[in-house]
Amino acid sequence: MNMKKNVLFAAVATAGLAMAGTASAQDMYKSGVGSLYAGLNYTFMDVDFDGFASADVGTLSGKVGVMANEFLGVEARAGFGVDDDRIAGAKVKLDNFFGGYATINMANQSPVTPYAVIGFTRIEAEIGTQSDDDSDFSYGAGVNVKLAQNLSGNLEYMRYYDDSNVTVDGIGLGVQMNF
DSSP states (O other), X not given: OHHHHHHHHHHHHHHHHHHHHHHHHHHHHHHSTTOEEEEEEEEEEEEEETTTEEEEEEEEEXXXXXXXXXXXXXXXXXXXXXXXXXXXXXXXXXXXXXXXEEXXXXXXXXXXXXXXXXXXXXXXXXXXXXXXEEEEEEEEEEEEEEEETTEEEEXXXXXXXXXXSEEEEEEEEEEEEEO
16 A cells, blocks of 8 residues: 555656646746747758859758747758759759758847858758768858747848858748747
């Protein structure tokens, strides 16, 4: 009988701690600090081959992140090519990309929040029968526009990759859910 009381007490205590943690987390998310977000973007990318030729490709990507405070966020992104191009008969495609980024947000009272983003991106691309993958420092700027309580739209410019031979820039349109 004493064993059943201990198991019951442990179950009630565990449930209570779990509920307290959930309530605490909900308060944290309402304040904006520690709030989680996820989004989808379609990006119009320009792949420039050292001024020799340029290809326009499209990508679809997802992101997940957390706001460390109202001004600083940390996020991960991953995407893949959905629209290829041709240069002199050779197919150009961006197979996939992923990276980690920090966002610096200009928090304000309006529904429009400008931000800057910096981080690193790994890109895998193909031109004709040749493929390559590499990583580089990335940076950009954008704006989030609040559409509803937990929904925003965004417009963003990013320089994803830049080396001596290839530059990859993108203009993205997307939506973001805040949790």
